[in-house]
Amino acid sequence: MLAAKLVDNVWATRKMESLNGLKFMLAEVIDESDNKQRLIVADTIGAGIGDRVIICTGSSSRQIFEDTRIPIDATVIGIIDEDCHF
Template sequence: MLAAKLVDNVWATRKIESLNGLKFMLAEIINHEENKEYLIVADTIGAGIGDRVIICTGSSSRNIFKETAIPIDATVIGIIDEDCHF
């Protein structure tokens, strides 16, 4: 799992059928490095820009969906409530 901050929406009007109806967002991984790392994540819990979130990646992110053949690499699984110092 990773901690990240959601920084923008990602819009894709043309995509494969299995991705229709999913909300995508650009997430900046929270780390202590100078270089920034970003992921496009599927948001299934209604998080918004500026939220700090927990992201799962890989096969765990696909297991959230009924259709496990969906091509998703990262999914928001929680919104961080407390002011953690990462």
């Protein structure tokens, strides 16, 4: 799992049918280095721009979907409520 901040929405008017109805966002991983890794994540919990979130990556990120063959590599699984020192 990773901690990240959601920085923007990602709009895709044309995509695989299995992705229809999913909300995509651009997330910036929170770490102490100057390297700003960004990921496109599926948001299934209604997080918004500026929220700090917990992201699950890899095959585990697909386990919340009924069809585990969906082509998702990163999913928001929680919103961080209190200040944490990463």
